[in-house]
Every structure is written in structure tokens, then in C-alpha cells.
Amino acid sequence: MKKYDLVVVIPVYDEEEIIKEVIQDWLNELKRHNITFLLYVIDDGSKDNTPLILQKISSNNENLEIMLKHNEGHGLTILQGYKKWCNEADYIFQVDSDNEIKANFFSDFWRMKSDLVIGIRVGRKQSFFRKILTKGSLLLGKILKQKQTIKDLNCPYRLYKTQTFCKIFDKVIDNTFAPNVILSMIAQKLNLKVENIPVKYEYRTTGVDSINKYKAIKIAFIAFIDVIKNLQRFKNV
Numbered sequence: 001m002k003k004y005d006l007v008v009v010i011p012v013y014d015e016e017e018i019i020k021e022v023i024q025d026w027l028n029e030l031k032r033h034n035i036t037f038l039l040y041v042i043d044d045g046s047k048d049n050t051p052l053i054l055q056k057i058s059s060n061n062e063n064l065e066i067m068l069k070h071n072e073g074h075g076l077t078i079l080q081g082y083k084k085w086c087n088e089a090d091y092i093f094q095v096d097s098d099n100e101i102k103a104n105f106f107s108d109f110w111r112m113k114s115d116l117v118i119g120i121r122v123g124r125k126q127s128f129f130r131k132i133l134t135k136g137s138l139l140l141g142k143i144l145k146q147k148q149t150i151k152d153l154n155c156p157y158r159l160y161k162t163q164t165f166c167k168i169f170d171k172v173i174d175n176t177f178a179p180n181v182i183l184s185m186i187a188q189k190l191n192l193k194v195e196n197i198p199v200k201y202e203y204r205t206t207g208v209d210s211i212n213k214y215k216a217i218k219i220a221f222i223a224f225i226d227v228i229k230n231l232q233r234f235k236n237v
Contacts, residue, residue, distance in 0.1 A: 004089040005035040009081035011042050011074055012097040016049040017206035020057060022099050027063060029103040033110060038089070039064045040081055045071030079172060079179040086166040094180070096156040098204045105157070105199045115164040115192040118150055118184065119157035119199040151196045153184040164192060171233050177222045182230045189234060
């Protein structure tokens, strides 16, 4: 029997203005469900006061575990969380720490409990460069002749059934830049049971969106190479 019904993986970088509110919202939401759970919050080398805030609020909360590490990027950070906890929980949920998608949508996801339950961000007006990344991911799926069962491949609001995904997590390359995109494509390739659920997207009121045109081009190139390398590992599955 696994230790937790659910582990929530939350990557954090420079979110001192909002992180306390985000964590409290998630604690309040999950306590409503009468489940054993853990919030696993990974600080990816924040340069502001985020680590101090996290240490303070975790000192007397058994449902909260904090990991502090040097900066390695969003993708590598969440993949570490997936691999660390997949054998300790029946489900893993991933959400970002910017509060752009609120905790109150979780109930709809928990009710489904498919292999993968993934959000479709509603009301999101992307920058030109983020649109390139999003459209590029969908186009790559079509080029690879994948069945398009997932509407928002990189949505950072998703529930994984570990019975299905533990072996998949292990096969994903450790330094993969955008593992959520990879995992979405693998779910499509393997014809896993997937549910798409609309979630309201609200623009961040704190922090900074770090994607600019030069970074977007670099990300698109790296993500493309990562997809090819990772899907090769599932070629004969």
C-alpha cells in the first residue's frame, strides 16, 4: 500500500509575493477531500525571499515538504518530483506556483481519476512567442502522426495515475526541458485514457513572465530535439 493517495508537485522560482497564498489555498482544498496527501514544493534556486518563506510555513505542517536546490529549470524540477514520489503515491498532481490556475478546480480532476487528467486553459491570451511554442507542440504531434487526444499539451495543471505512469516517468530523459509535453505525447502514443477539463486561466499579478523572443526560439529548438529523443525510447512500446 502506498504512503499517500496524492502528492502535489509544485515548482517555485521567485514567487515571494504569492507563494504563501498558493500553498494555503492548496492545503485548504486538499483537506476537504479526506485523503492522505503531501504538497511537495521544490524551490528551483530562487533569488528572492521565497526559500525563507517556504521554510517558515513548512516548519509545523506535516502535509508540506520543501526541497531547496540550485536553479536547473522548470522541466527538470518537476520531473525530479515525479520520479521521487511515483512509488509513494497513487496519484501525482502538478501545478505551477504562479496562481494562474486556482486550486478550486482540483475537485473536477480528482473525480475523474483517469490515466491522465489535464487542463485546457480557458481565457488565456498568449504572447506571440508563447503562441509559437504552443502551436509548435501541436504541429509536431501532427508531423509525428499522433492522435490528438490532448488539447493543451503543456498545461501545468494535470493529474497522473502512478500505476500507469511510474514506468513512463523512469524512461523520460532526466534533463528533458519540457517533460509535460513529452508525457502528453507519450499518453497519446500509448492510447491512454485521457480526460481534458477546462480550467479558468488568470494572468499573474506578481512575478515576471521570463519568455522573450530569443528564449522562445531556443526553447522551441530544445523541445523539438527532446521530443525526438524521448519518443525514440518508446518506439517499440
